[in-house]
Amino acid sequence: MANTNGSKTNGAKTNGGPITFLEAIKQAMFEEMERDPAVVVIGEDVGVYGGAFKTSEGLLERFGWERVIDTPISESAIIGAACGMSYLGLRPICEMQFIDFIACCFNQLTNFVAKGHYLWNAPAPIVVRGPSGGGVHGGPFHSANPEMYFVHTPGLKVIYPSTPYDAKGLLKAAVRDNNPVLFFEHKFLYRRIKEELPAEDYTVPIGKAAVRREGRHLTILSYAAMMHTSLEAAEALAKEGIEAEVIDLRTLLPLDEETILKSVKKTNKVLVVHEDTKTGGIAGEIAAILCEKAFGDLDGPLMRVASLDTPVPYAPTLEDYFLPNAQKVFTAAKELARY
Amino acid sequence: MSAAAIGASIKKDLTRRQYLDLYYYMRLNRAVEDTMVKLFRQNKIVGGLYSSLGQEGISVGSAYALEKKDWLAPMIRNIGALLVKGVPPRDIFMQHMAKYDSPTKGKDGTSHFGDLDNLHIVSPISMLGDLIPVMAGVAIAGRYLGQKIVTMTWIGDGGSSTGVFHEGLNFAATQKAPFVLILENNLWAYSTPVRRQVPLENLADRAKAYGIASYIVDGNDVVAMYKTAKEAVDRARAGEGPILIEAKSFRRMGHAQHDPAEYVPKEMRAHWEARDPILLYEKYLTSEKLLDAKGKKEIDDKIEALLQKDRDFAENSPMPPAEFAAEGVYCTGDDCHKVQPKWERDKREVMPPQSSVSAVWTVEGFGAGKGSSGGIAPIHFGDTPAAAEKAEIEEKLAPKSAQKTITKKKSAKTAAVAAGSRKARR
Numbered sequence: 130m131a132n133t134n135g136s137k138t139n140g141a142k143t144n145g146g147p148i149t150f151l152e153a154i155k156q157a158m159f160e161e162m163e164r165d166p167a168v169v170v171i172g173e174d175v176g177v178y179g180g181a182f183k184t185s186e187g188l189l190e191r192f193g194w195e196r197v198i199d200t201p202i203s204e205s206a207i208i209g210a211a212c213g214m215s216y217l218g219l220r221p222i223c224e225m226q227f228i229d230f231i232a233c234c235f236n237q238l239t240n241f242v243a244k245g246h247y248l249w250n251a252p253a254p255i256v257v258r259g260p261s262g263g264g265v266h267g268g269p270f271h272s273a274n275p276e277m278y279f280v281h282t283p284g285l286k287v288i289y290p291s292t293p294y295d296a297k298g299l300l301k302a303a304v305r306d307n308n309p310v311l312f313f314e315h316k317f318l319y320r321r322i323k324e325e326l327p328a329e330d331y332t333v334p335i336g337k338a339a340v341r342r343e344g345r346h347l348t349i350l351s352y353a354a355m356m357h358t359s360l361e362a363a364e365a366l367a368k369e370g371i372e373a374e375v376i377d378l379r380t381l382l383p384l385d386e387e388t389i390l391k392s393v394k395k396t397n398k399v400l401v402v403h404e405d406t407k408t409g410g411i412a413g414e415i416a417a418i419l420c421e422k423a424f425g426d427l428d429g430p431l432m433r434v435a436s437l438d439t440p441v442p443y444a445p446t447l448e449d450y451f452l453p454n455a456q457k458v459f460t461a462a463k464e465l466a467r468y
Numbered sequence: 469m470s471a472a473a474i475g476a477s478i479k480k481d482l483t484r485r486q487y488l489d490l491y492y493y494m495r496l497n498r499a500v501e502d503t504m505v506k507l508f509r510q511n512k513i514v515g516g517l518y519s520s521l522g523q524e525g526i527s528v529g530s531a532y533a534l535e536k537k538d539w540l541a542p543m544i545r546n547i548g549a550l551l552v553k554g555v556p557p558r559d560i561f562m563q564h565m566a567k568y569d570s571p572t573k574g575k576d577g578t579s580h581f582g583d584l585d586n587l588h589i590v591s592p593i594s595m596l597g598d599l600i601p602v603m604a605g606v607a608i609a610g611r612y613l614g615q616k617i618v619t620m621t622w623i624g625d626g627g628s629s630t631g632v633f634h635e636g637l638n639f640a641a642t643q644k645a646p647f648v649l650i651l652e653n654n655l656w657a658y659s660t661p662v663r664r665q666v667p668l669e670n671l672a673d674r675a676k677a678y679g680i681a682s683y684i685v686d687g688n689d690v691v692a693m694y695k696t697a698k699e700a701v702d703r704a705r706a707g708e709g710p711i712l713i714e715a716k717s718f719r720r721m722g723h724a725q726h727d728p729a730e731y732v733p734k735e736m737r738a739h740w741e742a743r744d745p746i747l748l749y750e751k752y753l754t755s756e757k758l759l760d761a762k763g764k765k766e767i768d769d770k771i772e773a774l775l776q777k778d779r780d781f782a783e784n785s786p787m788p789p790a791e792f793a794a795e796g797v798y799c800t801g802d803d804c805h806k807v808q809p810k811w812e813r814d815k816r817e818v819m820p821p822q823s824s825v826s827a828v829w830t831v832e833g834f835g836a837g838k839g840s841s842g843g844i845a846p847i848h849f850g851d852t853p854a855a856a857e858k859a860e861i862e863e864k865l866a867p868k869s870a871q872k873t874i875t876k877k878k879s880a881k882t883a884a885v886a887a888g889s890r891k892a893r894r
Contacts, residue, residue, distance in 0.1 A: 166815045167808075169612075177827050193823035195612050198643075205632045206601040206639035213605025216584055217613060218809030237632070241598050248576045249591040251584055252799040254807050283797045307799035307807050 147323035153293035154184045154258070154314060157300035158222060160330065162192050165220065168304055171198040171211055172224030181226045182260055182319060204233035211255045212242050212309075220304055225259030228313060229273040242309045243284030256303045258312035261289075262354055262404055263441045263452055265317055272441035272448075274353075274405040279311050280382045280414070286335055287382040289313040291356035293324040295379055298333030306335060315353040315404075322357070338385035340392070344374035347398035347465055350389060350415060352378040355402045355453060362458035371466045373400075381411055389415065390423050397428035398465050402458050407435035429468030434461050482691065487758050490528055490690050492767055494746050497524040497548035499771050500557045503779055504564055508725055512783070514566040515577045519721035520545035522688070523654060525745035526622075526715045528552055529693025530650045533701045534620060539606050541590035541599045541621040542579045545652070545719075549622070550579060554587050558778035567785035574788035575796075588617075596627030600636030600649065604710070607645040614813025618704045620697075622650045626657025628674060629665055637710065641678040644709035648700045651712055652687065654719035659731045672714035680710050687715030688745040691752075717745075 148156070161168045170185055170192075176199040179186030189197040200207050204225065211221035225231050231238070238257070245251040263272035279285050286308055290296045296314065303310035341356065342363050351359040356377045363373040374392050378385065393399055399419060401412035412433035419431060434453045442448050482490075501519055508517045520527060527548030531540060534553070542549050547560060562570035563577055571581035572591075582591035590606065592599055603619040610617035623633060628651055640647050651671050655662050668674070675682030681703065685696040693715060700711040718740035722729035753759035799805050816822055 163820070166811075166818050177829055179827075189825065189827045191820050191824055193818065193825045196818055196823065198608075201635070201638055201642060203601075203635035203639055205598075206604070206635040209598060209601025209632065209636060210605030210608065210639060213590070213602040213607075213619075214609040214612075215807070216590060216602075216606055217609035217615075218807055219609050219612070220807070236595055237598060237601075240593050240595055241602065244593070245591070246799050247797045248580065249572050249582045250796070250805075251582060251591065252805045252807055254799075286798075307801060307805055 145325070145328075147325045148293055149320050149323050150293045150296050150314070151182060151184055151319040153297040153324070153326060154300060155186065156326070157297040157304075158185060158188060159191070161220075161222075161301055161304045162188065162196065164330075165304075166196075167218055168220045168222065169196045169198065169214065170222045170224065171200060171207055171214075173200055173202055173207075173226045175199060175224050180224060182316065184314075185224065204230050205237050208234040208237040208242060208255075208257065211257075212237070212245075212253050215253045215255050216251065220254050220256075222256045222258060222304060225257060227267075227271045227273075228259040228261035228275060229270050231257065231259065231275055231311075235278070238279070238285070238309070238311075239282045243282045245284070246308070247284055252307045253309050254304075254307045256300070256310050256312055258300070258303075258314060260316035260319070261313040262315040262317055263436075263448060264354060264404075266443065266445055266448060267316075267441075268443040269440040274313075274403075274436075276311070276313055276381055277405055277409055277411060280411065284309065285382060286310040286380070287313070288335060288380050289315070289353045290333075290379055291315070291318065291353050291377050293322065294326055295333050295339070295377075297326060298331050299335065299379065301330075302332040302335050305332065310335070313353065317354045318357075333379070336380045336383045336385055338379055338388040339377045340374065340388070341377050342373065342375040344372035345396060346371045346373060347400060347462060348374045348376060348389075348392040348396045349400045349402055349458070349462065350376050350378060350412075351402040352381065352411075353404065355404045358453060358455050359402045359458055361455040362462060365455065365459050366462055366466075369463070371462065373462055378411070384411075384414070384418075386418060386422070389418070390426075393419060393423050393426050397426055398468060399427070400432045400434065400458070400462055400465050402434045402453055404436055404453060406438050407433065408438050410435050429465055432461050432465050434458050482694070484758060486532075486694075487691075487753060487756075488763075488767075490532060490694060491746075491749060491753060491759065492771075493528040493532065493548060493552050494524040494690060494749065495767060496551050496557070496771055496774075497528060498746060499775055500547060500551065500560055503557075503775050504561065505725070507561065507565065507779075513564045515564070516724040516726070517564065518544045518578065518724050519719075520547060522720035522740060522744060523652065523717045524548050525690035525693050525749070526650065526652050526687040526717060529690040530620065530622070530648075530697040530713070530715070532694050533697035534618065537588065537615065538617050538701070539588040539590065539603065539610070539619040541582070541592055541603050541619075543592055543596075543599070543622045543624065543627075543652075544579055545624075545654075546622050547579060550589065553589060555583075555589070556778060557775055558781045561779055561782035562785055565782055565785075566787065567782060568788040568792075569781075569785040573792065590621075595630075595632075597623060597630035597632040597636065599623075600633055601639055602636075604636055604640035604643065604645045604647050607640070607647040607704075607710075608643055609809075611646060612818070613809050613811055615810065616705060616812075618646045618648060618701045620648045620650065620701070622652050624657060625651070625653040625655065625662045625671060626660070626665060628671055637674075637678050637680070637712070640710040641680050644707065646704040646707070647710040648697065648704050649710065649712050650697070651714045652717065653714055654687075654717050655736075656719045656723075656729075656732065658723040658727075659729075670714060672712060675712040678710070678712075680712060681708065682712040682714065684714045684716065687717030688740075688743050688748065690745055690749050 175185040176189040416431040527546045531549035531552040566574045582589045599621045607619040672682040
């Protein structure tokens with residue numbers, strides 16, 4: 130077939146200048162495929178169309194039909210096939226067109242992929258990535274944050290980055306990891322934030338949180354889009370003399386307990402902010418960890434700002450009410466600071 | 469079917485060695501399971517025990533068609549396939565007894581184990597059908613790496629109703645994966661008879677929905693099973709895509725040891741017991757002078773000695789230490805596993821610039837009007853008015869002699885209609 134090299138944007142390295150979250154994802158896949166022929170991409174409309182959000186645009190032109198596999202609408206087949214491919218040493222990156230559809234392959238992920246290494250010593254180095262989260266009026270089936278179903282599944286790793294730099298570095302780390310990694314991409318961030326990235330190859334370690342803002346009065350733990358909301362609230366809090374430390378969890382499984390505990394030792398107060406619904410969200414798990422390991426360090430109750438315990442509603446008025454925002458974080462933080 | 473009838477249906481084109489191998493593995497399959505029934509009754513088997521009594525011909529005949537480099541994934545009743553692939557009986561005993569020396573070191577039981585590096589076996593899980601996309605994936609990866617392998621797995625009549633059966637087989641078909649699926653129709657899914665699960669006379673008909681080739685074979689005739697599987701494996705390896713084989717048989721025991729299977733009609737059981745695959749084959753081998761009393765005795769002795777040794781080994785193996793429960797959830801990196809593909813083709817073929825292509829679909833036969841109903845349904849995208857569509861179908865149904873001219877006219881007409889409707893939409 131004709132060599133169409135360079136005829137389209139293919140995700141190749143930019144010559145400097147800030148790039149979007151979406152572009153960072155594309156670069157990570159492009160560079161990993163350039164680096165290692167064992168890396169393949171599989172999913173619905175990832176090839177000719179370049180993915181529903183164009184995250185895999187140009188990959189087919191460059192790497193061909195065998196490495197960029199358009200599949201039928203069959204999420205279980207995507208995950209099953211990727212798992213089988215990984216048994217022969219390949220490193221498939223699976224795309225869920227929207228992460229909501231990961232529910233369709235829940236069994237393949239939780240029973241087949243996640244348990245293989247523990248049970249029969251079979252690593253399954255696959256990455257499952259896809260656009261997640263609300264705030265874009267996607268409605269109840271295109272806005273989900275289903276990360277906690279999988280944080281409850283031993284054998285998986287769960288990543289949920291908040292910046293283009295982390296998205297690229299963590300996606301590369303996920304591809305190189307020998308375990309199945311779920312990689313959530315908050316679609317609200319896709320085109321809204323930009324960042325200058327290093328020209329050279331880099332990875333971001335899985336399982337390490339990042340301190341985004343230093344503070345001494347309280348700790349805000351967050352991730353993904355809510356990390357930015359938390360930073361916005363922290364700015365407002367600073368104007369009132371409350372210095373919040375903002376930590377970006379980045380990886381939810383395994384959770385970076387060390388960084389969390391270190392910060393709690395310093396601030397003695399914790400607010401967890403997540404876009405996932407409240408019941409069964411990561412905040413509950415963090416509360417339990419702090420009770421077990423840092424009870425003596427706490428000067429106030431662990432507080433949480435999360436979405437309502439409902440499906441994600443469609444109308445902007447409803448969705449705005451459903452989601453956390455900077456004002457809600459600000460209010461909760463002020464209340465916590467009073468302890 | 470009598471031995472004579474089997475004999476008549478089989479051409480003598482296996483070697484003596486192959487005939488006797490099939491016999492040996494069927495006998496070993498049954499003896500391993502007989503031993504496990506004894507162990508079960510002595511409370512030495514930790515969990516459930518599932519029997520393939522009467523279905524040994526399917527496991528053995530199909531797995532025997534694979535080459536060493538090929539991959540298989542057994543289901544719960546495919547102990548015979550594991551033995552053919554080279555798993556020692558002791559591993560099967562220890563799996564059931566949850567011993568530390570078992571392939572999963574006590575973390576799982578039954579046939580739930582695999583071997584990626586040497587025997588090329590993928591472990592099943594209890595959820596039925598999940599192995600189908602997985603083995604399709606192994607097949608595609610093998611093709612990608614240039615390994616020329618074929619993959620095989622089994623599914624029951626019951627498992628063929630799962631969603632992932634459809635997703636997996638359809639995906640395999642779209643990819644033309646070198647994959648052979650043995651649909652083991654033993655007439656019962658736990659207590660539910662096949663007629664209450666699938667409204668089809670032959671489950672092989674499911675293959676039509678995926679546009680793949682299929683066979684129906686007597687699962688109690690090991691030679692027929694082998695020959696059919698061999699042909700399917702050869703075709704899959706040659707690039708014909710996945711192939712479905714329905715092997716008809718009967719589950720002689722209950723779903724597992726605890727189940728007396730009283731729901732099975734007595735006459736049905738009697739019918740199939742009279743068609744025991746090992747006895748039928750033994751008669752055939754004897755009549756063809758491939759096996760005599762001396763040869764049979766040698767096989768008896770060989771199996772007995774092997775199983776005594778392996779059973780002793782299994783019984784003497786320890787239970788896993790309790791703390792071992794906490795280990796091994798994650799691969800810790802290269803010290804744990806080196807995940808590296810074995811390339812048997814030039815990697816440059818899949819790297820730029822050689823890998824570069826035009827990102828366009830070429831849709832073969834587009835516009836030829838060959839829809840799913842044998843050329844009657846026109847291809848359209850919802851913008852052909854219903855009346856025009858009806859007229860077109862009527863034209864197609866017109867006598868053959870008039871077909872040619874009508875077809876010509878139709879093309880012009882369809883184009884006009886399509887253009888008109890596009891305009892209307894704007």
